[in-house]
Ligand SMILES: Nc1ncnc2c1ncn2[C@@H]1O[C@H](COP(=O)(O)OP(=O)(O)O)[C@@H](O)[C@H]1O
């Protein structure tokens with residue numbers, strides 16, 4: 507079983523876009539995929555299902571539910587989803603922050619699942635939720651980097667924060683892939699950032715996901731890019747990145 511966390515403490519860098527679209531790509535290649543929404547904003551859940559009050563990540567984190575019981579089938583993506591309900595996940599986060607070793611609960615629950623690939627969509631912070639994802643993500647971390655000037659600074663901050671969590675949790679944390687997102691090849695600055703990132707990321711950089719209107723439209727359509735606009739640059743880019751990530755984790 508491959509378990510990966512999609513993490514970056516910055517919001518708006520395409521963590522959720524990446525989780526849903528990569529998940530759909532892996533599912534299309536015949537893998538049993540489970541997506542886990544760990545962001546109290548519940549963007550992944552809302553995209554895939556609409557709002558829900560079904561039990562999900564909050565109940566798992568508090569030890570009230572088993573993972574397999576809360577997976578919701580999402581046929582349009584070909585995946586199972588462990589959903590988030592905003593208020594409940596915020597309460598769970600607060601409760602966990604006051605408990606010892608609570609960041610281990612998620613990993614224990616996910617290990618029981620029957621899945622080939624588990625992708626965990628992290629919140630834009632480095633608290634106990636992201637710590638839980640890192641403990642659970644035994645195959646490593648995927649870091650999306652929006653191809654903007656501040657992204658390099660963002661990368662340095664993410665890796666420093668990951669290192670800090672790794673030391674605190676006494677865990678090896680592998681960066682499987684750094685994915686340049688929202689890449690606009692017409693902008694000189696975006697090309698420069700990509701070049702600089704290549705130097706910084708020691709071979710973990712994948713091919714970029716280009717800025718693409720169809721990717722931005724997905725949220726209102728409850729579909730992944732591969733079915734919503736199969737001919738778009740977004741669909742091609744995600745297929746390429748999914749293949750690169752697959753090769754690295756097998
Ligand atoms: N390649 C892209 N092209 C255009 N819009 C994108 C692209 N990737 C993400 N977006 C848009 O950027 C916004 C932030 O993406 P999201 O996945 O929610 O980021 P995060 O989860 O890191 O906060 C969303 O509106 C999303 O639709």
Ligand SMILES: [Mg+2]
Nearest residue numbers: 521522545549
């Ligand atoms: Mg998100």
